[in-house]
Structure formats: structure tokens, C-alpha cells
Amino acid sequence: MSGNTLPRPSRPSIAPPTGPLPSLPVAKSRSSNISPASRGSLLPSPATANRAVSSSALPTRASPRHTNSPSVPTLPPDDSPAGALPPGKSLRKTVSIGAFPQPPRHGGRTAPGSPLSASLTPNGETTDRRLSSVSKTSVPSRNSSLKKPRTSNIGGARGLLSRSPLSPPSLLNGSADSVAVDTAHLSLPSPPQSRNSSPQGSYATSATTFEDIGDDDARGRSDDKGHKDGKGNVIVSVRVRPDIGVKDSKTEQEWEVDNKHASISYKGREGGEYSYDNVFDTQDNNARVYDSAAKRLVRRVMEGYHGTVFAYGMTGTGKTFSMQGTATNPGVIPLAITDIFSYIRETPHREFLLRVSYLEIYNERIHDLLAGPVVGMNGQPGPQEEIKLREDSKRGVYATPLKEEIVQSPTQLLRVIARGDNARRVAGTQFNARSSRSHAVVQIVVESRERAPGPAASSSNKRSAIIPGGVRVSTLSLIDLAGSEKAADNKERRTEGSHINKSLLTLGTVIGRLASDKEKSEKEKGKGDKHLPYRDSKLTRLLQPALSGNSLVSILCTIQIGASGSVAAAISHTGETLNTLKFASRAKNNIVSHAKKADESMGAGGDAGSRALLDRYRLEIQELKKQLEEGKTKETKEEEEEEFKRDLEQEKARELEDKQRHEEQMLEMQLARTALKERIEHLNRLILSSKSLGVNNGRSFSSMSFQRGSVIGNHVDMRPSSVRSSASHATLEVPGQNHAQPSMPMDGSEEDDSVGENGDGIASQTVQIQALQADLADKNRYITTLEKRLLHARRSSHSRVSMTLSHKLGGSSEDGGLIATIAEKDTEITNLRAQLEDKERMIAALTSARKKNDNAHEMGSDGSPGSRRTSSYQRSGSEGSSVNLVAKGPTSPTSPKPFLPPPTTNTGKNIEEMTRMLDEMITGRVEKTARRSSLMPVTEGQ
Numbered sequence: 001m002s003g004n005t006l007p008r009p010s011r012p013s014i015a016p017p018t019g020p021l022p023s024l025p026v027a028k029s030r031s032s033n034i035s036p037a038s039r040g041s042l043l044p045s046p047a048t049a050n051r052a053v054s055s056s057a058l059p060t061r062a063s064p065r066h067t068n069s070p071s072v073p074t075l076p077p078d079d080s081p082a083g084a085l086p087p088g089k090s091l092r093k094t095v096s097i098g099a100f101p102q103p104p105r106h107g108g109r110t111a112p113g114s115p116l117s118a119s120l121t122p123n124g125e126t127t128d129r130r131l132s133s134v135s136k137t138s139v140p141s142r143n144s145s146l147k148k149p150r151t152s153n154i155g156g157a158r159g160l161l162s163r164s165p166l167s168p169p170s171l172l173n174g175s176a177d178s179v180a181v182d183t184a185h186l187s188l189p190s191p192p193q194s195r196n197s198s199p200q201g202s203y204a205t206s207a208t209t210f211e212d213i214g215d216d217d218a219r220g221r222s223d224d225k226g227h228k229d230g231k232g233n234v235i236v237s238v239r240v241r242p243d244i245g246v247k248d249s250k251t252e253q254e255w256e257v258d259n260k261h262a263s264i265s266y267k268g269r270e271g272g273e274y275s276y277d278n279v280f281d282t283q284d285n286n287a288r289v290y291d292s293a294a295k296r297l298v299r300r301v302m303e304g305y306h307g308t309v310f311a312y313g314m315t316g317t318g319k320t321f322s323m324q325g326t327a328t329n330p331g332v333i334p335l336a337i338t339d340i341f342s343y344i345r346e347t348p349h350r351e352f353l354l355r356v357s358y359l360e361i362y363n364e365r366i367h368d369l370l371a372g373p374v375v376g377m378n379g380q381p382g383p384q385e386e387i388k389l390r391e392d393s394k395r396g397v398y399a400t401p402l403k404e405e406i407v408q409s410p411t412q413l414l415r416v417i418a419r420g421d422n423a424r425r426v427a428g429t430q431f432n433a434r435s436s437r438s439h440a441v442v443q444i445v446v447e448s449r450e451r452a453p454g455p456a457a458s459s460s461n462k463r464s465a466i467i468p469g470g471v472r473v474s475t476l477s478l479i480d481l482a483g484s485e486k487a488a489d490n491k492e493r494r495t496e497g498s499h500i501n502k503s504l505l506t507l508g509t510v511i512g513r514l515a516s517d518k519e520k521s522e523k524e525k526g527k528g529d530k531h532l533p534y535r536d537s538k539l540t541r542l543l544q545p546a547l548s549g550n551s552l553v554s555i556l557c558t559i560q561i562g563a564s565g566s567v568a569a570a571i572s573h574t575g576e577t578l579n580t581l582k583f584a585s586r587a588k589n590n591i592v593s594h595a596k597k598a599d600e601s602m603g604a605g606g607d608a609g610s611r612a613l614l615d616r617y618r619l620e621i622q623e624l625k626k627q628l629e630e631g632k633t634k635e636t637k638e639e640e641e642e643e644f645k646r647d648l649e650q651e652k653a654r655e656l657e658d659k660q661r662h663e664e665q666m667l668e669m670q671l672a673r674t675a676l677k678e679r680i681e682h683l684n685r686l687i688l689s690s691k692s693l694g695v696n697n698g699r700s701f702s703s704m705s706f707q708r709g710s711v712i713g714n715h716v717d718m719r720p721s722s723v724r725s726s727a728s729h730a731t732l733e734v735p736g737q738n739h740a741q742p743s744m745p746m747d748g749s750e751e752d753d754s755v756g757e758n759g760d761g762i763a764s765q766t767v768q769i770q771a772l773q774a775d776l777a778d779k780n781r782y783i784t785t786l787e788k789r790l791l792h793a794r795r796s797s798h799s800r801v802s803m804t805l806s807h808k809l810g811g812s813s814e815d816g817g818l819i820a821t822i823a824e825k826d827t828e829i830t831n832l833r834a835q836l837e838d839k840e841r842m843i844a845a846l847t848s849a850r851k852k853n854d855n856a857h858e859m860g861s862d863g864s865p866g867s868r869r870t871s872s873y874q875r876s877g878s879e880g881s882s883v884n885l886v887a888k889g890p891t892s893p894t895s896p897k898p899f900l901p902p903p904t905t906n907t908g909k910n911i912e913e914m915t916r917m918l919d920e921m922i923t924g925r926v927e928k929t930a931r932r933s934s935l936m937p938v939t940e941g942q
């Protein structure tokens with residue numbers, strides 16, 4: 001995986017570095033020939049500034065405003081320099097690391113390894129209690145271990161550090177140009193125990209302070225030598241752990257710790273004075289250590305340099321305490337995290353991506369502390385995949401495969417690290433109840449780039465500006481080494497100890513040889529570092545890029561002066577302490593850093609492209625956005641297509657329905673038309689007959705031959721032909737004299753003719769009856785047709801209604817149209833039935849008229865009734881239905897005799913009556929037909 005490496009070796013830069021790297025601020029020159037006074041004035045260090053107050057002069061009273069760190073000495077409020085702040089400088093607000101949520105505790109461990117949660121653990125509590133007691137009891141006796149009482153009293157509280165406006169500007173502590181930052185935008189709360197700017201034992205941190213040091217020239221002047229040889233990039237500090245247990249005043253007197261001048265003197269055998277960049281005494285808390293030893297380096301990492309901070313020292317001297325700290329006294333790691341995020345907040349024109357990995361080297365094997373437990377096939381915890389160190393020209397030395405987590409907040413980052421801490425191997429040893437048995441390496445990879453080239457970017461600090469489009473990748477390595485130790489009784493501890501000691505020895509050797517290496521020319525260096533035994537241990541291999549000059553380096557060496565316990569222990573301590581001090585001196589003298597800003601990757605194809613997640617993410621985001629857009633377009637297209645299809649289908653269905661309806665309508669109309677045609681035809685015939693009656697007055701029926709055969713032979717099919725109809729109607733109109741003077745012969749041979757030509761009312765009535773019967777048949781047919789149509793219309797209406805009922809509950813116009821049609825048809829049928837009844841009544845009237853006529857006729861001819869053949873007519877079927885007139889009684893053997901209406905006196909009246917009725921009917925019918933034919937298409941069309 002990318003990003004698993006320690007700071008990488010120099011890579012070909014896409015954009016050449018902006019110039020020689022300004023060295024990290026050096027607190028003071030190691031050169032012992034510089035007088036303390038001049039050192040203090042030329043290179044004021046935070047130590048210098050903060051040592052301004054002798055702890056002996058500080059009454060240790062608990063401040064009501066400062067409750068978080070009982071170990072931190074407190075100051076009287078009078079010492080507050082707050083009122084002395086120069087105009088334009090506001091008091092810095094600070095954030096407490098203790099305000100962060102505590103990382104989750106690891107259930108599998110009896111005691112969490114992380115001091116981040118130390119306050120929650122018995123061990124941590126012990127530590128805190130001890131610290132508390134130290135602060136309460138040992139603070140006044142601080143000078144007892146320091147031969148030289150501190151006399152300077154600048155700035156009041158040591159905790160105020162060099163941020164005090166009274167303290168001289170320091171390149172190391174950044175007070176040279178410290179700018180207060182408006183912290184209103186900070187989302188982190190500032191609880192009562194927060195690190196504030198109170199002089200009362202508070203400590204400043206860059207967490208909320210932006211420092212634009214940026215004056216490389218100034219640095220060059222102040223530490224010209226360091227700048228030239230790159231020594232300014234390496235800071236070596238020594239921290240003295242407070243003694244616990246029985247005090248050995250003799251041993252203590254042999255040591256002199258001068259944190260003001262950052263020197264430690266030993267007056268015993270092998271005695272001497274050791275000078276470093278910083279010396280922290282037992283009173284210095286973690287914040288102070290961080291501010292002086294690591295803060296600048298962390299900010300440089302944010303600007304694009306690789307940086308490495310590591311703690312070295314004998315077991316139990318406070319390496320883990322310094323790196324991790326406790327909840328109330330956070331160490332370098334949590335403070336660095338706070339600073340990283342503060343820097344990000346303060347740099348709005350750049351965007352950042354942070355990823356973190358955490359590994360340990362235990363018994364010369366590398367373990368991923370973030371990988372979690374590996375479950376084997378049988379469900380039991382299995383061995384982790386072996387992590388190897390690899391090296392390539394671009395990435396330098398890196399461990400693989402190693403899990404990296406992307407983090408977005410300090411809390412998240414702290415939790416990740418706490419998780420790794422819990423996985424780290426610790427065990428109780430002779431000197432430390434929770435001794436780290438491995439070297440632990442936290443690696444935070446910082447990727448950053450300009451948000452958008454603009455005024456913000458251009459006006460920003462030149463040093464941190466990134467070329468447009470480029471991604472800068474830098475690495476901060478925070479390393480807590482295992483402590484060197486004497487051989488233990490326990491075999492396991494012995495094995496661990498031997499590995500630890502071996503790797504530390506290799507580290508010492510490498511650093512020792514760096515001295516000779518630095519004498520070599522650059523040319524020779526280019527041939528490689530083969531003479532340096534980096535490969536002899538995993539630790540040195542991992543540290544190789546840092547040690548060989550590609551990284552800013554800060555080494556914190558921890559020692560314990562006091563001899564707690566036996567004399568042997570005291571002697572052992574002294575020896576170890578001296579070894580540590582020598583190691584620190586060698587490191588200070590030998591490590592030369594020519595760290596340069598990390599290369600900038602230009603997109604995924606750039607040199608550092610393989611590591612720049614920011615770039616990859618940006619490309620991925622672009623790609624995903626594109627896909628999203630495409631997906632949206634596709635979706636929209638598909639939706640449109642589907643909608644179109646749906647519309648098309650609906651339209652088709654509608655068309656089909658319309659077509660079916662149209663066909664139905666056509667059929668219905670055709671039927672109706674046919675029926676109407678028939679009706680009109682028939683009625684026309686009737687009308688014409690009436691007219692013709694007027695034209696052919698008197699003789700009209702003579703020219704209208706009555707087709708006897710058709711009447712007689714086709715009794716059932718009594719359809720009125722035009723002639724027949726005319727005749728029948730004409731007969732009705734014939735004046736009565738025709739009946740009175742019948743001229744037709746009465747014999748059988750003439751009978752037909754007489755009936756046809758001269759039959760007067762009888763023939764007419766017969767024909768009329770026939771016509772009416774035909775009319776009746778027509779009507780019946782028409783009724784049948786209408787009934788069929790009605791049935792058909794009902795069926796189709798029913799199917800349509802059931803189909804659309806769900807969404808046409810209110811009833812559509814179509815349904816309304818159908819219902820109207822049905823109603824109309826029903827009315828029509830009712831009318832027709834009524835007309836049928838009329839007809840039947842007419843037939844009945846005609847029949848009775850004919851009978852009367854018949855009788856009268858008979859009476860008139862021979863005086864005896866029934867002399868003529870009598871015919872009686874029996875109505876078959878019920879009234880109101882179709883009527884069949886069947887001749888009964890004596891009939892001709894060959895053909896039925898024609899009906900002869902009885903010529904009574906009432907005949908004319910009857911005929912008149914009937915004529916009127918028929919006229920009315922015809923008129924009504926014609927009107928109705930006309931109306932319906934004009935209305936029907938509209939009604940049907942609906």
C-alpha cells in the first residue's frame with residue numbers, strides 16, 4: 001500500500017524546490033563556546049524563555065481556573081501577563097486534548113496500553129496520582145536536583161512559554177511572528193480544563209495559534225551554521241523523568257540539569273557536560289516538551305516536509321509517557337494531531353487528506369496494529385500476514401501490506417491510534433509495569449493541494465504554496481521506541497530485550513557512523529549508504545530515510561537521574577543514563593538533514609501519483625460524477641422511452657377501442673339506417689299513396705291492380721308492395737258512393753276482379769289490412785333489430801364500463817352517451833309498442849268495420865244474412881302482439897276469399913277515423929324518424 005513508508009528519499013521533483021530548505025529552528029547552538037547569555041539572546045529558545053521562572057519561586061497553589069493538570073505548576077494570578085499583551089495581539093484560545101472523547105478501551109487487555117486513556121486505567125490513575133503528588137511535593141524541591149537555581153524570571157509562568165509578549169521572539173517556538181487566530185470557527189469546545197492562555201500554569205500550543213515564521217533569512221542569520229550544514233533540521237532534546245521512590249541525594253547531587261542552557265552535567269565517573277537543543281527537567285509537562293521539540297516540525301510537515309519524531313531511552317524513563325501522555329497531560333502524538341487539524345482549519349485555501357497507519361516492530365517482526373485480529377480457518381486467532389519492508393526509488397522504504405485509515409477529525413485520528421496502542425505489546429518488567437516491548441511507529445500521511453488558484457493561494461505563505469493542480473504528500477512519523485534494558489529473568493522478556501537492545505544498538509551504530517558519512521562528498525554519498533548497517537535491523541531500515549537526511553528529525557531522549565531502589569539499580573541507571581546522553585549527543589552531532597519539501601504530484605500520472613490519494617479521489621469523484629450524470633441521463637432517457645412506450649400503448653389501446661366502438665357504431669348505424677330506410681320507404685309509400693289518392697280520385701284504385709295471388713297465395717308474407725299499399729290506402733280514402741254502387745260482378749269468376757277493380761271498401765280494407773299486417777311485420781322486425789342493438793349495446797357498454805369502472809367511477813361522457821342511447825332505445829321500443837297497440841286497435845277497428853260492411857253487404861244483396869259466403873275472422877294470438885288474420889269458415893278450395901269490410905252506415909265514419917289515426921301515426925312517425933336521423937349520429941358519436 002502506498003503511504004506506508006517513513007519519509008521517502010528524495011525524488012525527482014516535478015517542480016523544483018523553492019530554494020534551500022530553511023532549517024528547523026534551533027533553540028541554541030550546541031557549541032559550548034557560546035556563552036549562555038549570548039545564546040539566550042541570539043537564539044532564544046522556548047526553554048530559555050520558559051525557564052525564566054524558577055520553579056522554586058512558584059508557589060504551588062491550585063488554580064481554580066486550571067484543574068486539568070495537577071502536575072503542572074501553578075502560578076499566582078498576579079503573574080499573569082495577559083494585561084501586558086501588546087495591542088493587536090489577542091490572547092490565544094486553546095483547546096484541550098482532554099476534551100476529546102476518550103478512545104474505546106480494548107476489552108481483551110487487562111490494562112489499556114494507551115496513555116490517551118490512562119486516566120481511565122488503574123495504571124493511568126497511578127500515574128496521575130503520582131504526577132499529582134510529584135507536583136505537590138516535588139515542585140518546591142525541584143531545585144534540589146538542580147544545583148543552579150534559576151534566577152531569571154521573565155514572563156512569569158513557565159507554562160506560558162515564549163508566547164509571553166515579554167519573552168523575546170524565538171524562531172524555534174514561533175513567537176517571532178505569532179499571530180492570534182480567531183478561533184470562533186473552531187468546532188472543538190474549550191472546556192474549563194482546556195489549555196488556555198492563562199499564565200497560571202497553562203501552556204500554549206500551536207493548536208490554535210498560527211505562526212508565520214517563514215523568515216528563512218532570519219533563521220539563516222540566527223543559525224547560519226546550522227542552516228548550512230542542515231543541523232537546524234535535527235532537534236535533540238533530553239527529558240528527565242521525575243524520580244519516584246526513595247531519594248538518593250548522593251546520586252542526585254552528581255547530576256546537574258540546566259534546562260535554561262539545555263545542558264546536563266554529570267560529576268561522577270565519566271563525568272562531563274552534555275548540551276542539547278532542549279533539556280526538560282522533571283517539572284516540564286508534555287505540552288512544553290511538544291512545543292519545544294515537535295511543534296515546529298509538525299507544522300513543517302503540514303507544509304510539505306517529511307518529519308520524524310522519536311523517543312529513545314532506557315526502559316521506564318518516560319518515552320511512552322512523553323509520546324502519548326495521559327488524558328490530562330497529552331503527549332506529543334495527541335498534541336501533534338491537534339496541531340495538524342488546527343493547521344488545516346487555518347489554511348482554507350488548501351484541501352487536505354490524512355491517512356494513518358500504525359505498526360510495531362516486535363522481535364524483529366513487523367505487525368500492523370490497525371489490522372485487527374486475524375481469524376484462522378478454525379475460528380482461532382491466526383498469524384498476521386507478514387509485513388515486509390520494501391524500497392523503491394519513488395517511495396523509499398515502506399512496509400507492505402499495511403492498513404491505512406483515512407481520518408477526518410482529531411477524535412477519529414486519536415481513536416485510531418488508541419486502537420493501535422491497545423494492540424501493542426506491553427508487559428511488566430523490572431523497571432516498568434507496562435513496558436513497551438516493541439518499537440511503535442505511527443505514520444500520518446498528509447496530502448494537500450490548493451483548492452483553487454486564486455488570491456487566497458497567492459497571498460498565502462509562500463513557503464507552503466503548492467503549484468496549481470499539484471498534490472503534495474508528506475509524512476509525519478511518530479515513533480515510541482522500546483527501552484533498552486538489562487537482561488531479564490523471564491525468558492520471554494529476555495528474548496524481547498535482546499531484540500530491542502540489538503535494534504537500538506544498530507541505531508546507535510548507524511548514528512555513530514553518520515559522523516564519518518557526513519564527511520564524505522556528495523558524490524560518494526550518491527553511491528549509497530552501504531557502509532551504514534541500516535539493514536541490520538528493521539528499526540534502522542525503517543528510519544533510514546530520516547537518518548540519511550530526507551526528513552526533519554526530532555529526537556527526544558528520556559533519562560532518569562534519581563536512583564530509586566538499591567545502589568546497584570542506581571549504578572545501573574547512571575550507566576544507562578550516560579549511554580542515552582551519549583546517544584543523544586551523537587545524534588545531535590552526526591545526523592544531518594537536508595530535508596526538502598516533498599515532491600508534488602501532478603495528477604495521477606505524476607511522480608508521486610501512486611501515493612496521492614487526493615488525486616486519485618479527485619479523479620474518482622470526477623469519474624463518479626460523470627457516471628452519475630450519465631446514469632441520470634440514461635435514466636431520464638429510459639424513463640422518457642418508457643413513457644413514450646406507455647403513451648404509444650395507451651394510444652394503441654385507445655385507437656383499438658375507438659376502432660371497435662366505431663365499428664360497433666357503424667354496425668349500429670347501419671342497422672339503424674337499414675331499419676330507418678325501411679321505415680322511411682314504407683312511410684313514403686304510405687304518403688305517396690295518400691297523394692296518389694288525391695290525384696287518382698275516384699278511380700285511383702282501378703289502376704292499382706291488386707295482386708290477388710300475392711295476397712291469397714302469400715298469406716303469411718303479407719308485405720305491402722307499393723301497389724298494395726297504395727291500394728290499401730287509397731281504399732281508405734275512397735268516398736262512400738263507391739261502396740253504395742258496387743259495380744263488380746258477384747260471380748266467382750269475376751270475384752277477383754271485382755275485388756281488385758271494383759271491390760270498393762271490401763277490397764280496400766283487405767288490402768289495408770294486408771298493408772297493416774305488413775307494417776306490423778316491419779315493426780316487429782324493427783323491434784327485433786332494436787332489441788338486438790340494445791342487447792349488443794348493453795353488452796359492449798357493460799364490458800367497457802367494467803373495464804374502466806375503477807378509474808371512471810364518476811362515469812364518463814361515453815358511458816353517459818351509452819346510457820342515453822339505451823334510454824333512447826328503450827323509449828323507442830316503448831313507442832313502437834304503443835304504436836303496435838295502436839295498429840292492433842286499428843286492425844281490430846278495421847276488422848269490425850269489415851264485418852259490419854260484410855253484413856250490410858249481405859243484407860243488401862239477398863236480404864238473408866249469410867247468403868254470401870260468410871267469413872269469420874278469428875284473431876289468433878293475444879292482443880298487442882303481432883296479429884295474424886286467418887280466414888275461417890267456408891273458403892275457396894283453392895284460395896282464400898278476399899275480405900270484405902261491412903258496408904255499414906258507420907263505415908265512412910270508421911274509415912275517416914282510421915284514416916285520421918293513420919295520418920297521425922304517419923306524421924308522428926315521419927317526424928320522429930327525421931328527428932332521430934338527425935340526432936342519431938351525434939348520440940352515437942358520443
Ligand SMILES: Nc1ncnc2c1ncn2[C@@H]1O[C@H](COP(=O)(O)OP(=O)(O)OP(=O)(O)O)[C@@H](O)[C@H]1O
Nearest residue numbers: 127241315316317318319320321432435436482483
Ligand atoms: N515525566 C514524567 N512525569 C511523570 N511520570 C512519568 C514521567 N515519565 C514517565 N513517567 C511514568 O513512569 C512510568 C514509565 O513510563 P513509560 O512507560 O512512559 O516509560 P517507557 O520509557 O515508555 O518505558 P518502556 O521502554 O519500558 O516502555 C509510567 O508510569 C509513567 O507514567
